[in-house]
Amino acid sequence: MNYFISAIGTDSGKTIASAILVEALQADYWKPIQAGRPTDSDTIRQLVSEHLVIHPERHLLETPASPHAAAAVEEKKIQVSDFNLPHTSNSLVIEGAGGLMVPINNDELIVDMIPRFNAELILVSNIYLGSINHTLLSLEVIKSRGYPLKGIIFNGISTPSTESIILKYAQVPCLLHIKPEGQIDPVVIKKYANEFNYNWNELARKG
Numbered sequence: 001m002n003y004f005i006s007a008i009g010t011d012s013g014k015t016i017a018s019a020i021l022v023e024a025l026q027a028d029y030w031k032p033i034q035a036g037r038p039t040d041s042d043t044i045r046q047l048v049s050e051h052l053v054i055h056p057e058r059h060l061l062e063t064p065a066s067p068h069a070a071a072a073v074e075e076k077k078i079q080v081s082d083f084n085l086p087h088t089s090n091s092l093v094i095e096g097a098g099g100l101m102v103p104i105n106n107d108e109l110i111v112d113m114i115p116r117f118n119a120e121l122i123l124v125s126n127i128y129l130g131s132i133n134h135t136l137l138s139l140e141v142i143k144s145r146g147y148p149l150k151g152i153i154f155n156g157i158s159t160p161s162t163e164s165i166i167l168k169y170a171q172v173p174c175l176l177h178i179k180p181e182g183q184i185d186p187v188v189i190k191k192y193a194n195e196f197n198y199n200w201n202e203l204a205r206k207g
């Protein structure tokens with residue numbers, strides 16, 4: 001199975017969540033569009049087991065901006081039809097850039113790429129005042145497109161009133177809660193990978 005990791009915005013914890021999933025599922029990793037350095041693939045390489053495969057970006061832009069703007073600055077063209085799944089027989093964790101409604105050119109958005117990936121979506125919701133609105137807006141877009149949503153990963157200080165209202169609207173389970181960590185390293189990623197696998201197996205057991 002492939003999983004597309006999106007979030008309610010940029011800097012939400014998609015790369016951390018992707019590292020956890022890659023380690024938990026022993027999956028490959030792919031970031032189709034990277035804007036700015038260090039690359040998320042570099043970060044993943046430092047966080048997950050050495051034998052796990054990271055596929056090269058399809059578009060690697062130097063400018064840390066929205067892909068449509070970075071591509072324009074670098075006189076490149078990104079379009080949905082550029083993206084074909086890398087060849088692998090393994091599960092693949094695919095990380096978006098920013099949130100779902102981020103433009104890749106003047107007419108197409110990150111959300112338009114998803115049908116090419118034969119993937120279930122996982123939404124990272126980082127918790128802050130305002131994150132309920134951003135999460136429900138993201139869920140609305142996912143629903144309106146009819147995309148399969150596997151679950152939500154919360155990132156940040158545990159806030160039950162926020163999480164319960166989001167889960168009520170989402171009608172999907174919380175797959176993991178990532179707490180604010182002093183540092184993110186392979187030990188922390190492994191700890192969360194074990195927790196993720198426990199939750200994943202419990203959800204499967206409960207049906």
Ligand SMILES: Nc1ncnc2c1ncn2[C@@H]1O[C@H](COP(=O)(O)OP(=O)(O)OP(=O)(O)O)[C@@H](O)[C@H]1O
Pocket residue numbers: 007009010011012013014015016017040096097098099155156178179180181182183184
């Ligand atoms: N739970 C956490 N504890 C500590 N640091 C965190 C946590 N979650 C995220 N961070 C840090 O916040 C920053 C942004 O996280 P991350 O790179 O995962 O975001 P992203 O959603 O992948 O962003 P992008 O849209 O650029 O891909 C990183 O420096 C990351 O290490």
Ligand SMILES: C[C@H](N)[C@H](N)CCCCCC(=O)O
Pocket residue numbers: 010011034035036063064065066067097098099102
């Ligand atoms: C450069 C950054 N780290 C991401 N890769 C791209 C974020 C695009 C955000 C666009 C937006 O929502 O305004």
Ligand SMILES: [Mg+2]
Pocket residue numbers: 014015040095
């Ligand atoms: Mg990232």
